[in-house]
Amino acid sequence: xxKKLAIGTSLLLGTFVFNPAVMPVAHADIVSTHDVVAEKQxxxxxAQLTEQLQRDDxxxxxxxxxxNPDEAIARVSAMTDAEVLELTAGIEELPAGAGxxxxxxxxxxxVLVWLLVAR
Amino acid sequence: xxxxxxxLHEYQPVELRDTPFFPQEDYQCGPAALATVLKVSGxxxxxxxxxxxxxxxxxxxxxxxxxxxxxxxRAERIPYVLDTEFSALLRELYxxxxxxxxxxxxxxxxxxxxxxVVVGFKPDSETIILRSGTNKREEMSLRAFERTWQLADYWAxxxxxxxxxxxxxxxxxxxxxxxxxxQQQRWQTALAGYEAAEQRWPNDATSAFGMGNIxxxxxxxxxxxxxxxxxxxxxxxxxxxxxxxxxxxxRQGKVAEAQLSAATAERLAPEHSVYGKAVSxxxxxx
Numbered sequence: 001x002x003k004k005l006a007i008g009t010s011l012l013l014g015t016f017v018f019n020p021a022v023m024p025v026a027h028a029d030i031v032s033t034h035d036v037v038a039e040k041q042x043x044x045x046x047a048q049l050t051e052q053l054q055r056d057d058x059x060x061x062x063x064x065x066x067x068n069p070d071e072a073i074a075r076v077s078a079m080t081d082a083e084v085l086e087l088t089a090g091i092e093e094l095p096a097g098a099g100x101x102x103x104x105x106x107x108x109x110x111v112l113v114w115l116l117v118a119r
Numbered sequence: 120x121x122x123x124x125x126x127l128h129e130y131q132p133v134e135l136r137d138t139p140f141f142p143q144e145d146y147q148c149g150p151a152a153l154a155t156v157l158k159v160s161g162x163x164x165x166x167x168x169x170x171x172x173x174x175x176x177x178x179x180x181x182x183x184x185x186x187x188x189x190x191x192x193r194a195e196r197i198p199y200v201l202d203t204e205f206s207a208l209l210r211e212l213y214x215x216x217x218x219x220x221x222x223x224x225x226x227x228x229x230x231x232x233x234x235x236v237v238v239g240f241k242p243d244s245e246t247i248i249l250r251s252g253t254n255k256r257e258e259m260s261l262r263a264f265e266r267t268w269q270l271a272d273y274w275a276x277x278x279x280x281x282x283x284x285x286x287x288x289x290x291x292x293x294x295x296x297x298x299x300x301x302q303q304q305r306w307q308t309a310l311a312g313y314e315a316a317e318q319r320w321p322n323d324a325t326s327a328f329g330m331g332n333i334x335x336x337x338x339x340x341x342x343x344x345x346x347x348x349x350x351x352x353x354x355x356x357x358x359x360x361x362x363x364x365x366x367x368x369x370r371q372g373k374v375a376e377a378q379l380s381a382a383t384a385e386r387l388a389p390e391h392s393v394y395g396k397a398v399s400x401x402x403x404x405x
Contacts, residue, residue, distance in 0.1 A: 029404070030363040031393060033329040034298040041291055066177030075173065078189035080299050086185055095271065096181025097221055097234035098146040114229070 058087045065091055120269070121205040122261040127242040130209065134239030134248055135159075138217045140255045141167050148252060149174050149182025152234035153190060155250055156219050161280045162194045181232060184221060184274060195308045196278045197296050199285045203273035205265065207287045212240055214286035216277040217250075223270035232271070281311040284319045294325045306333055324354035328363070335367055343367040358388035362397050369401060377401060 055076050062072040076084065087094070139158050143151035150167035153174065157165035173190040174182040191198035201207045201218070208218050218237040225231035235257075239248030247264040251257045259267075268275075277285050284293060297312030310333055317326035331346030347364035354360060361384035368377035381397035388394040 030332060030335055030366050031359050032298070032302065033294070033325070033332050034302045036328065036359045037291060037294045037298050037325065041295065062176065065179055068172075071172060074193070075186060075189055078192045078303065079185055080302075083185040083188065087183070091176065091179060091183070094183050094185075095221060095223070095230065095232040096176060096179040096183055097149045097152075097232040098179075098181035 054088050055084055058084050061087070061091050120262065120265055121273075122245075122265050125205060125209075125242075125261075127245065130240065130242040132239075132241045132243065133212055134241075135212070135215065135217050136238075138236065138238045138250060140250050142253045142255070143167070146180040147171060147175065148234045149187060151252075152219050152236050152250070153182075153187050155236045156217055156276075156278045157191065157194050157196065159217055159280075160196050160278045162196060165194065182234070184276075187219070187234070188276065191276075191278050192300060192303060192305065195305060196281065197300055197308060197312050198276050198278050199288060199293065199296055201275040201277065201285075201287060202289075203275075205273075208237060208275055209240060210286045211277050212237060216279055216285060218275050218277055220268055221271040221274040222264075222267035224267055227270055230270070233267075237275075281308060282315050284315045288319070290316070290320050290323055290325070294323075294329070297329060301329060301333060301336075304336075306337065309333060322353060324350040324357060324360060327353065328357075328360055331360075331363060331367070335363065335370075338370075340367045340370040344371070356387060358384040358391060358394040358397075361387065362394050365397060365401055369404065374405065 058079075059069075059072045059076045062075060063069050067075070079087070137159075139155055141151040141154050144167075147167055150170040153170050154165045154167045157170075170190060173193060174186040176182065176186075188198045188200070201211065208220070211218050220235055220237055222233045222235060223230045224233050233252070235249045235251035237247055237249055240246075241248070241258075245261045246258045247261060249257045249259060249264075279285050293312075293316060297309055297316065300309035300312060310330065313326045313329040313333075316323070317330075320326070327346045327350035331343045331350060334340075334343035334346060344364065344367040347360055347367055350357070350360045351364060361380045365377045365380035365384060368374075368380060378398065378401060381401045384394045384397040393400075
């Protein structure tokens with residue numbers, strides 16, 4: 001029980017001290033589960049490795065779009081390489097679920113205007 | 120349209136009535152929908168107000184899919200993106216997982232992106248039941264729902280409670296999801312994921328391999344050795360297992376055994392950039 005507690009505490013501390021996704025494995029000697037699984041999947045995933053530079057780029061984009069800088073670090077750390085790559089394409093390009101804020105009526109008006117004017 | 124191919128008469132009505140509801144505030148459907156599924160997966164503290172900080176992008180007035188996934192990991196849960204099939208969504212529903220979906224409520228050219236949670240399905244009236252926006256129980260016809268969902272490329276995810284695999288989980292993709300948790304040093308959640316996977320696919324060596332890697336990274340080399348041995352019995356042809364086993368033995372000072380295991384790794388994958396040089400790598404570390 002004590003040992004469990006000790007492991008739990010050290011894990012908790014570890015989470016705060018280290019930036020998980022970008023920290024190299026403490027022992028770079030073994031091969032990671034992630035690499036082995038990626039090798040078994042199609043070659044696609046193997047190519048999806050990011051450099052620190054790309055993570056920094058996404059983090060900066062998030063800050064530019066109004067996210068608090070510390071929070072931006074935590075967000076990027078919880079993403080995989082593939083997800084980071086997806087975001088490097090540009091935050092403006094991706095679907096951002098926002099919700100039903102514009103009324104249906106407003107959408108209809110927009111559509112009508114678009115049909116009449118933009119075409 | 121996919122729903123027209125569903126064998127409706129074979130389905131029973133289902134509704135996950137206990138699914139909580141967080142009415143969304145302006146533009147906050149992401150935090151509201153994510154809080155809903157996290158709560159069901161046992162994250163008691165899940166709330167849109169705290170999740171907003173983690174997934175809302177002020178200048179986009181919305182949340183990205185990758186961020187919903189990342190925030191689930193930060194809540195110590197293993198998110199799983201579903202196959203883009205209506206039948207997959209329904210299977211998750213029947214196994215008790217509310218399904219978070221992305222919808223486009225407007226036009227392909229003029230998108231109005233929205234997150235909602237599918238909680239029910241009525242085959243007789245051909246409707247889907249959602250927790251959506253400010254609507255606690257929205258019924259949408261299958262046709263209307265699929266249209267909005269199709270415009271969002273049928274994107275859907277589930278966040279099962281730790282210790283359970285999604286009903287539609289496919290081994291490799293699930294292991295990739297768990298390995299990500301391991302990579303982020305979320306050890307306990309990753310371990311729960313491998314344990315669940317081992318129950319579901321007892322003949323797949325990846326679970327034991329992953330558990331071994333977790334033990335190794337926690338410097339618990341004896342335990343790592345046990346897991347790697349178990350993995351090697353399940354998949355005696357996998358060089359990676361013998362390679363890591365060699366290291367676990369080496370760290371315990373069992374140098375001769377370690378060399379043997381390294382030699383096995385090398386024999387199994389002589390052309391591989393890592394395993395093919397296992398013996399000399401290990402010698403260099405000695």
